[in-house]
Amino acid sequence: MAKHHRALGLATAPFSDAIAVVQATQPVQPVTLVRPHAASRAARFFVEKFPGRSMYAVKANPSPELLHILWDSGITHYDVASIGEVRLVARELPEATLCFMHPVKAEEAIAEAYFTHGVRTFSLDTIEELEKIVRATKAADDLTLCVRIRVSSDLSKLSLASKFGAGPGETKELLFAARQAADALGICFHVGSQAMSPDAYAQAMERVRLAIVEAAVTVDVVDVGGGFPSAYPGMEPPPLERYFETIHRAFESLPISYSAELWAEPGRALCAEYSSLIVRVEKRRGDELYINDGAYGALFDAAHVGWRFPVTLLREPESRARDIGFSFYGPTCDDLDHMAGPFDLPADIVAGDYVEVGMLGAYGCAMRTAFNGFGTDALIVVEDEPMASLYGADEDEADSGNVVQLGARR
Numbered sequence: 001m002a003k004h005h006r007a008l009g010l011a012t013a014p015f016s017d018a019i020a021v022v023q024a025t026q027p028v029q030p031v032t033l034v035r036p037h038a039a040s041r042a043a044r045f046f047v048e049k050f051p052g053r054s055m056y057a058v059k060a061n062p063s064p065e066l067l068h069i070l071w072d073s074g075i076t077h078y079d080v081a082s083i084g085e086v087r088l089v090a091r092e093l094p095e096a097t098l099c100f101m102h103p104v105k106a107e108e109a110i111a112e113a114y115f116t117h118g119v120r121t122f123s124l125d126t127i128e129e130l131e132k133i134v135r136a137t138k139a140a141d142d143l144t145l146c147v148r149i150r151v152s153s154d155l156s157k158l159s160l161a162s163k164f165g166a167g168p169g170e171t172k173e174l175l176f177a178a179r180q181a182a183d184a185l186g187i188c189f190h191v192g193s194q195a196m197s198p199d200a201y202a203q204a205m206e207r208v209r210l211a212i213v214e215a216a217v218t219v220d221v222v223d224v225g226g227g228f229p230s231a232y233p234g235m236e237p238p239p240l241e242r243y244f245e246t247i248h249r250a251f252e253s254l255p256i257s258y259s260a261e262l263w264a265e266p267g268r269a270l271c272a273e274y275s276s277l278i279v280r281v282e283k284r285r286g287d288e289l290y291i292n293d294g295a296y297g298a299l300f301d302a303a304h305v306g307w308r309f310p311v312t313l314l315r316e317p318e319s320r321a322r323d324i325g326f327s328f329y330g331p332t333c334d335d336l337d338h339m340a341g342p343f344d345l346p347a348d349i350v351a352g353d354y355v356e357v358g359m360l361g362a363y364g365c366a367m368r369t370a371f372n373g374f375g376t377d378a379l380i381v382v383e384d385e386p387m388a389s390l391y392g393a394d395e396d397e398a399d400s401g402n403v404v405q406l407g408a409r410r
């Protein structure tokens, strides 16, 4: 733990929880809370239990502190999607292996990744992209090329099915051409983010099987992408072990060589539990709360895709009022800065109260902007458990009874 606090550059001791932060600082701006122990636990879970290699999808949360925590917990490979992410991870973790898994890249980005940063693994979903990679790397003979195939997003909360991926009529030619250019050939896909059932992977693996049989090529890598879920209100997925079992079973039955590798690219699952946010209620209008962060801050998904993050009123003594459903307005002057929720909070909440919004480590704190003059970098380490966890408590913490589920914390 001490190491993480140094990595975070914090001189002060961590706080026990959000209430302690509010009591000590009465923050006027939103404050990001981070839980290094939760990110570390998620990483160790994937490293130990996923039946292949887990690489972290950096876009879910590119904070340097988090990258170091994941590295220290055994994550050695990183899925990067832009030259900015390549440079960031190369700078922060010089020994990490980077895989450039965005299927549409600038040729200049491919060249810099290959020649300056040692990237050897690239994904693609068209012949044009394959030609770009070959040109930009000067027909290198040490490439791992992963052909991204299109699969259904039907069992996931956020679709990734329409933008990328070769369709059934295109994969044969593409796999064949990539095989000629590659030292190692992979097939990858993404079932969509927050996949609520392991069946999503079983169905996608069936598509992989058909593509391999049809193209009759030797495949060295099968990469099942991201999509591993976290827990949010109304979205409580089955245990991650069930996903791993389903994937393992499907992988074992593929017509691939005995030495083929299985990869995954978890983003959300590795970092959702890492962060939460303290916001202050500036105004109440009926069941609408005007808070000091929103769509342009860490709550993009709450506004734009109606994501329901868990919330807790930070008041002591605890309110005894029953919960009712609130919606939120963010601080900017823009009507879009609205979060429908519903967010369940005690009915007696008033302006001046503080609220903790949980499970914001993935696609939350990473998406913040300074639009309209709002936004903040304040970051504080806390030691309590995230509002929900798919990983249970560490064994050495088990005596604190800290296996938490949504809504059970306080």
Ligand SMILES: *Cc1c(COP(=O)(O)O)cnc(C)c1O
Residues within 6 Å of the ligand: 057, 059, 060, 079, 101, 102, 190, 192, 193, 194, 225, 226, 227, 228, 265, 266, 267, 268, 269, 362
């Ligand atoms: C976004 C993304 C991921 C991570 O997805 P999660 O749903 O956060 O796990 C992995 N791979 C690729 C190619 C992505 O675009």
